[in-house]
Amino acid sequence: MITSVQNAKVKHVVALQQKSSLRREESLFVVEGQREIEHCVGCGYEVVELFVNESERSRIRELENISPLTSHLVTPQVYEKMAYRGSTEGMIAVVKCRDHSLSSLPSSIFHLTSSPLIIVLESVEKPGNIGAILRSADAAGVDAVIICDPLTDLYNPNLIRASIGGVFSVPTAVCTSEECIAFLKQHGVTILTAQLQDSHLYYDYDMTHATAIVMGTESTGLTNVWREAADAHIRIPMLGRLDSLNVSVSAAILMFEAVRQRQSPEVYFGKK
Numbered sequence: 009m010i011t012s013v014q015n016a017k018v019k020h021v022v023a024l025q026q027k028s029s030l031r032r033e034e035s036l037f038v039v040e041g042q043r044e045i046e047h048c049v050g051c052g053y054e055v056v057e058l059f060v061n062e063s064e065r066s067r068i069r070e071l072e073n074i075s076p077l078t079s080h081l082v083t084p085q086v087y088e089k090m091a092y093r094g095s096t097e098g099m100i101a102v103v104k105c106r107d108h109s110l111s112s113l114p115s116s117i118f119h120l121t122s123s124p125l126i127i128v129l130e131s132v133e134k135p136g137n138i139g140a141i142l143r144s145a146d147a148a149g150v151d152a153v154i155i156c157d158p159l160t161d162l163y164n165p166n167l168i169r170a171s172i173g174g175v176f177s178v179p180t181a182v183c184t185s186e187e188c189i190a191f192l193k194q195h196g197v198t199i200l201t202a203q204l205q206d207s208h209l210y211y212d213y214d215m216t217h218a219t220a221i222v223m224g225t226e227s228t229g230l231t232n233v234w235r236e237a238a239d240a241h242i243r244i245p246m247l248g249r250l251d252s253l254n255v256s257v258s259a260a261i262l263m264f265e266a267v268r269q270r271q272s273p274e275v276y277f278g279k280k
Contacts, residue, residue: 037163064098139170140256
């Protein structure tokens with residue numbers, strides 16, 4: 009039982025929650041909540057340490073397939089100190105990071121007979137937006153998400169929370185824009201950049217073949233390196249007074265257009 013908020017392990021968890029530099033240095037991150045931890049482990053991640061709120065343990069069912077190196081009971085006061093958010097089902101895990109280089113993406117997504125759908129995000133700064141996009145990507149069956157020139161790390165607590173597990177289930181890589189463009193062209197993937205200028209309506213383009221949909225920041229959009237590398241520029245029609253949607257909403261619209269095109273009418277409208 010850990011009873012002091014000054015305990016070294018408690019301080020370590022708090023630091024991992026707050027400092028991206030420490031997460032990178034130690035290749036560790038924190039997951040809160042039984043559902044999220046189970047999903048994380050189910051996607052092949054390794055739990056290093058597990059902390060359970062002593063006052064909640066009677067409500068916590070036994071976790072399957074989780075064999076942390078160490079487990080600890082903590083008092084409610086200590087748990088409150090460790091938790092990044094409010095209600096987290098009385099459980100916190102320290103987990104090993106994965107490799108997120110381009111080479112880590114499953115080779116199966118580029119099988120000769122497949123037409124992968126890839127979402128590319130250039131310098132999207134808000135962790136919540138990236139998390140929401142990963143959540144939508146999981147729902148749409150996207151083959152991979154590639155984050156270029158990132159302004160936040162993949163294991164930011166807000167990103168994990170917003171993704172509702174999508175950060176664990178969707179194959180994700182992190183690299184520079186130049187590396188990503190070379191990678192996509194090497195594999196014959198059509199690059200569609202979402203932008204307002206010099207663009208055409210998104211539903212006029214065939215997304216049934218290998219396709220990468222590229223999104224930029226809400227404030228400045230995509231850089232010229234992507235505009236010049238694109239095979240086509242696409243846009244979502246704006247009929248109101250505002251000039252743009254939230255990037256996560258835009259990404260969801262575009263990826264589900266690809267889903268619509270790739271599904272037969274019977275499957276898409278729930279008749280099969």
